[in-house]
Amino acid sequence: MREQTTAYVAHQFDDAEQQQVASTLGMWVFLVTEIMFFGGLFLAYIVYRHEYFEAFRAASHELDVSLGSFNTVVLLTSSLTMALAVHGAQVSRRGMVVVCLILTMILGTTFLGVKAYEYWHKWHEHLVPGPGFVFHGPDPHNAQLFFSLYFAMTGLHALHMVIGIALLAILTLRAGQGMFNRLYYTPVEVSGLYWHFVDLVWIFLFPLLYLLGRH
Amino acid sequence: MTSRTHAHEPLPVGTCVVIYLVLLALTAVTVGAAYLDLSFFNTPIALTIASTKALLVMLFFMELRHSPRLTWVFIGTGIFWFVVLVSATMSDVISRGWLGVPGK
Numbered sequence: 666m667r668e669q670t671t672a673y674v675a676h677q678f679d680d681a682e683q684q685q686v687a688s689t690l691g692m693w694v695f696l697v698t699e700i701m702f703f704g705g706l707f708l709a710y711i712v713y714r715h716e717y718f719e720a721f722r723a724a725s726h727e728l729d730v731s732l733g734s735f736n737t738v739v740l741l742t743s744s745l746t747m748a749l750a751v752h753g754a755q756v757s758r759r760g761m762v763v764v765c766l767i768l769t770m771i772l773g774t775t776f777l778g779v780k781a782y783e784y785w786h787k788w789h790e791h792l793v794p795g796p797g798f799v800f801h802g803p804d805p806h807n808a809q810l811f812f813s814l815y816f817a818m819t820g821l822h823a824l825h826m827v828i829g830i831a832l833l834a835i836l837t838l839r840a841g842q843g844m845f846n847r848l849y850y851t852p853v854e855v856s857g858l859y860w861h862f863v864d865l866v867w868i869f870l871f872p873l874l875y876l877l878g879r880h
Numbered sequence: 881m882t883s884r885t886h887a888h889e890p891l892p893v894g895t896c897v898v899i900y901l902v903l904l905a906l907t908a909v910t911v912g913a914a915y916l917d918l919s920f921f922n923t924p925i926a927l928t929i930a931s932t933k934a935l936l937v938m939l940f941f942m943e944l945r946h947s948p949r950l951t952w953v954f955i956g957t958g959i960f961w962f963v964v965l966v967s968a969t970m971s972d973v974i975s976r977g978w979l980g981v982p983g984k
Contacts, residue, residue, distance in 0.1 A: 696955075697958035715970070748891060748941045756890055868934050868937070869934070872926040876911065
């Protein structure tokens with residue numbers, strides 16, 4: 666057992682435990698910088714929503730709650746399949762890892778497809794900020810602020826998903842080669858942390874953007 | 881020597897599915913609550929549900945329950961930073977009109 670375990674340990678670490686703890690802590694440090702990254706946008710949203718509440722409320726009505734809810738379910742399901750992929754690696758079931766990673770990628774792509782349709786729809790309705798912006802509700806000038814934040818926040822989120830799907834594609838190939846087992850599955854685990862983080866961001870984006878003043 | 885990589889049992893599939901179903905239920909609750917007029921309370925309720933969902937994802941899917949306390953400290957600093965950012969900024973934004981500008 667010792668021999669098998671140490672085979673995966675890089676020379677700077679004492680043992681597999683230290684290596685695993687260092688890897689996950691490093692990933693969490695990156696995710697904390699991601700909180701700061703998205704945090705600035707969330708702050709901008711909070712400030713402008715406070716200043717121009719009626720404009721934000723009216724603009725939020727233009728978003729499609731059913732598509733947003735559907736995408737929330739898709740992303741939560743992808744988090745489940747990602748958690749199952751990590752589980753599969755932890756119990757050395759290669760087939761389970763590969764299938765779950767592929768399902769996660771399909772769900773992630775579905776999310777992006779719906780998002781692309783929503784963007785196209787907003788473009789079609791002249792709700793993209795800029796010279797072509799037309800808004801018939803109150804305070805169209807500040808409604809543009811809402812849509813600027815909507816595109817910036819969901820766009821940055823979508824970019825993270827594209828990167829996540831690329832990571833999972835590489836991971837799927839490596840999992841297929843049998844690179845991960847119960848003794849070494851750190852890449853699956855830290856990619857899972859990243860994927861769940863992207864889900865966390867959406868968990869807050871969905872109510873703030875789609876459900877604002879829906880009543 | 882036991883490797884840290886299997887120092888704790890993997891999250892059981894059943895637990896994953898239960899957490900997933902709770903997350904779906906909370907999503908339904910937050911969408912439903914958004915259509916009720918709760919005046920001031922709509923946003924706090926939506927944010928409480930979102931925070932609960934985030935906590936479930938972190939504790940179970942991200943296995944924070946079994947993470948070293950050092951990891952908790954790092955995440956805590958990130959959240960603390962965000963709270964400072966928002967509270968410091970909003971204390972300015974909200975109170976800006978309270979006092980007149982001298983000499984104006």
